Amino acid sequence: MIYTEFSFPNDSHIIWSLMIVTYPFISGIMAGAFSIAALYFVFGMENLKPVSRFSLLVSFSFLVCATLPLLNHLGHPERALNVIIMPNHRSAIGGFGYIYNIFLVILALTLWFSYREDVIRAAEAAGGLKKKILTFMLLWNLGKDDDTRDVDRRLVFILTAIGIPSMAVLSGYVGFLFGSLKSNPWWSTPLMPFVFFVSGIMSGLALVLLLYLYLGWYGYLEKSYKCLRTLSALLWFSTALYIILEGVELLYFYYESSDAWFVISTLLLTKLKYSFFVLQLGIGLGVAFILLSAMFALKLEEPSFAKMAAVASIYILFEVWMMRWNIVIGGQLFSKSYVGFRDFHPGWMEKEGILVAIIFTVLPLVVLFMVTRFLGVRPSGDESAQIDNPGVNTDEELP
C-alpha cells in the first residue's frame, strides 16, 4: 500500500516549539556543570579543583532560569503552581515540581555551604544595604573558624552526593517525558532519557570549559593545564558515549523496521535531512569529535590544545542544541497519521519566537555574572584577582 500524504485535521500546529527546545538545552548544561562539581567534591578529582565551585555557580544560574521558557510556553502561566498544588502522580510533568524543587534546595544548600566563607568576607568588607542583605543571606551567622570550615566541607560532600541522583533524574526526566509517549514513534524509545542525560553532560562540560578558558585567561580562575586536559578528556568520553547511544537508537529503529521506521525513515530523508545529518551529525558531532580526538592523538601542547578545545566546545554546544531541535521539533513534523508531514519556521518576534529563545538562553549567563558580582565571590579563593565579566560570552549559544 502506498499512502498519499494525509495529516489529521487537528494536526496543523506545532505546539511544542522553541521554548521546549530551549528548556532541555538549559537543563542539560545545568546537569553537566553539576557533574563537574560532583567529580571534585564527591570523587575527589583534584585536577578539577579550579572549576569545582565555579561549576556549582554555573549549575545554579542555569537551574533558576530553567523554568522561564517552560512558563512562557504554557497557555496559562498564572496557573503554573497547579503543578505543585494538585499534581498528578502518574504524569511525567506532574513530578517536575518535586524533582525541580528538591534539586533546587540541594544545590542552593551546597552553594551556601561552599561559598559561606567568601560571603562572610564580602559582608565584612561591604557596607550599607549590601552588608545587610549579605548578612541576611548568611542568616546572621558570621562565625568562621577551622571547626565550621570542617563542618561545611563535610556537608558539601554529603549534599553533592545526594545531588548526583537528583541531578540525573532532573536532566533525564526530560528524556523520559519524550521517551514515554507511545503516540510518537520518533520519541518513544527507552534510550531517550540516557541520550538526553549524556548530551546534557556534554553541553555542561563544553560550556564550563569555554567559560574556564575565558576566565582563566583573564586570571579570574586559577589557570591549570591539568584541569583543562581533564575537562577535555571528560568531554571526549561523554561525546563517544553519546555517539554510541545515538547510533544504537537509530540502528534499532532501522533493524526493527516496525511502523516506527515507516515514519522515521521518511522524516529523516525529507524534513530532517539537512538539520539531522548535516548540521547535527556532520557539522556538530563529527567535527567536534574529530577535533577532540585529534587534540589527544596529536599530543598537542597548551596554546593550540586550548584553542582546539574551545572550538570543539562550541561545536559540541551547537550539536546539543541541534539535537534538542531535531528531537523536539522533528517529533512534531509528522502527523500522527504517520503519512502526513509539515514544516516549521519559527518567527522572530512571536511569543515563543527566536528572539525570546535567545534571551532565555543567554539569561543564565547574565544571572551568573550578577551573582558572582554581587556576592563578591572568588571561585579560586584568590582575593587579589579582579572579577571579570563572565556574562558576555554569548557567541556559542545559537547557530
Added chain:
Amino acid sequence: MSKYSHVVSVFILVGLAFLGFEIFQALLKPDSFGQYGNFRGDHLVEASSLSVLHRGDDYCLDCHDAEWDMADAKHANVPCESCHFLPGAHAILADKAPPADKAKAAGSKYVKVAIMPIDRTAQPCLNCHIFLPSRPVKFPQIKDRAKHIKDGWKKTMGEVDIKSTCDRCHNSHFPKAFVKGVT
C-alpha cells in the same frame, strides 16, 4: 556558639519552607478536589450544565406531530434539525413570540416562535447524494447531475433547466414522490 549553629539555622529555614509549602498546597487546593476521584468534582456539574442545542426528533414531534406522517418515507431517519434550523434556537425565543391567540387570529396554524431558515439550494441534498466512490454502493447517489436532471425532466415537462434545485421535482420528506404538477 556551637560549630553547627549555622547548619541548624539553615535547615530550620528549609523545614519552614517545606511547612509553608504544605500549608500553601492545602489552602489552594479546590474544595471539591477528590470528591469523585482525582479531579475537581465541581467540574462534572459544570460540564453537564452547558446548554443543549440539538434536540433530536422527539422534541419536534411534541408539537408538530400532525405533519409527521413519515413512517414509510425514505428520509424518516434524517433528523428534522439537519434541514430545518436548530430547535434550540427555535425555542429559546419562545417567550418573545406573539401569544398563541394572536397568532391564530392571523391565520397561522402554529405559534410562530422564531424564524427557521431552510437552505433550499441543492447543497444539503448533494452532501449525501452526490456520487462518491467511498459511499456504500446501495446508497442512492447521483453520478452526473446534469444527466439526472435531464432524464428526470423528460418524463415530465420536456424543458431542461440545469440550475433547478432538487425540491423542484422531489419532496424533501418523501424523496421518491414528485411534487404536484410534475408527477
Added chain:
Amino acid sequence: MKKKRVVKRPKSRREFLKYAASGMAGMLIVTLMPKPSWAQRIHQIEEMKHVPDWMDHYYAYVVDTTKCIGCGACVRACKRENNTPDGYFRTWVERYQITDTGHVYIDSPNGGHESFPPKDVEGNVLKGFFVPKLCNHCRNTPCTQVCPVNASYETPQGVVLVDKEICIGCGYCVQACPYDTRYIDPRTHTADKCTWCYHRITKGLAPACVTVCPTKARIFGDLKEKKSEVREIIESQRVMVLKPELNTEPYCFYIGLDRAVR
C-alpha cells in the same frame, strides 16, 4: 434499591408512530390535555440538569463505517453544539479511496464539515469508505496519564473530560493522544476535546453527532443497560478499535475497519 434510568436513545419516527398508534385512548387523552406553553416546555428542559442517577452509567460508542455516507452532518452538529474553534475538530470524517494502482488516498477537507467534493485519483477506485473519528475515551488513557495537574480525567461514567479552569495549557496531552483528537483551543489556551456531549448524556440525550446521523452509523449507549444497542453490538458483532497495538483500550468501537485506516 436505586431504580436504574434507561438512557433515552433517539427514537425513529417509525417507532414513535407505533407507540402513538398503539392506543387510541392514549392519543385521545393526549389531545384533550392542555399542551404546555412553549415557555413552560423550554423551562422544563433547561432546568433538567441531570437525570436522578446520572452517575450510574458506563458509556460506549460504536461507529459503523459500513453505513457512513460522509455527509458531514455530525461534524456540523458538533461544531454548533460545542462551539469548537475554526480549524479544530472534536469529531471529523476521513475519506479513504484505495485504487488499483496500490495507492491509498486519504483526505478530510475541513474535517468533512462541508461534506466531500468528488476527488480525482490515479487509477480506478477498488474500494472506498468513510471513517468518522472522535475521542476514543480510552480506559488505559494516555492523555489523562500525562496531565500534570489532573485537569484531564476520567469520570465515573467512563467519559474523559478536560477541566478548563485548571488546565495550564502545556500541551502534553495533545502530544500523548495517539488519535490526535485533542487540540489547544486558541481562544482559551487550554486543551479541548470531544466529551461525548457530556451536557447532553447527563440529561438523557445522545451526543449531537449521534442525534443527527441519518444512517445510524454512529451509535451511543450505556453498557450497564442490558438491552442497549451498543452492548448488543459489542457482544454479538466483530468490533475493532483504532491502533490496538498501543493498548489504550478505547471505548469507541468500529465495525468494518479496514487495514488502511490510520
